[in-house]
Amino acid sequence: MIVMRAPDKTMTCAEFQETLPELFESQSGLTDHEHLTTCENCAALVRDLEYIASQARLLLPIHDPSPAVWDNIQQALRQEKPGSSASAARK
C-alpha cells in the first residue's frame, strides 16, 4: 500500500510518465519511486498498467480454427510438388 507524502517537487507527472516505459522494464525502478509516494494519479495509473499486463499474461489460447482450415491444408498438400515436401526440405 502506498502512503501519500508531501508533493514531489523534483519531478512533474509528465516527467515521471515519460520515464514509465523504462521504469516498467526495470525490476525495482517503480516499487520505491519517490513520485509514486506523493502522486495519487500516477500511482493509480501505474497500478492500472500493471494490472492490464498481469491480466494479459493470463490470456490463454482458447480459439479454434474452423474445420475448413484443415480441409484447405489437406487440399493444398495434395497439390504440393514433391520437391517442396517435408522430406525434401530436410535434404
Place this chain on the structure above:
Amino acid sequence: MAGPTQPRPANQHLRRNPPIAGEQEAIEKAREGDGRAFETLYAMHKRRVYSLCLRMLGNVAEAEDLTQEAFLQLYRKIGTFRGDSAFSTWLHRLAVNVVLMHLRRKGLPQVSLEETLEPSQDDGPRKDIGARDLTLSGSIDRVTLERAIENLPPGYRLVFVLHDVEGYEHNEIAEMLDCSIGNSKSQLHKARMKLRDLLRTGQRKEQIA
C-alpha cells in the same frame, strides 16, 4: 507489487509451450512425410497458432488463412527443425513470421521510429473529475480484455500481443519488427495506456447504463 515490474520468467515460452506427450514421435514421423503424424501436429498446435493469428490480426478470415499458411510452411520446413528450442516455440515463431510477412505486404501498421514518448491527448493521463474512483484492478474479465485488445490500433496491438500476451522480450520484438528496442518499449507503453483508456471508457458506459 505484481505486474511488469517483476522479472519476467526466463522460461516464459516453456510455461506457454509445455512438452506434449507424443509430440516428438509425431515430429519424427512428419519429417519423413507421414501425413497422419502431420495431422497429429496440427491437432496439437492449431489452437495456439490460430489464437496467435487472431489476436495479432483481429480478423477471423485472415487468421484462418494465415493459420493455414503457417501449417503449410511447417510442412515444408519441418525438416529444418533441429531441436535447438522447443518445437512449439519454433512453430510459434514461424507463425509470427507468417503474420508479419502478411502485414508487411499490406503495409505493416508500425508508427514512425522517430515517435517520441511524449504523452498525447489520446495516451496521456486523464485527470478528469471522478476518474480516481474508476480503478481497473480486479474488474477486468477475459472477454472484456480480449475485446479491448481487438480495438487497439494495429501497431499497438502487435507489440502488446507479442510482449504481454505471448511473452516475447523487447529485443526479440525489435528484431521481428525491424525497429529499435526503445520503439518497442514505447509502443507497448502506449498500447497499455490505450487499453486503460478503452477499459475505463467501457466501465463508465456500464455505470451510466
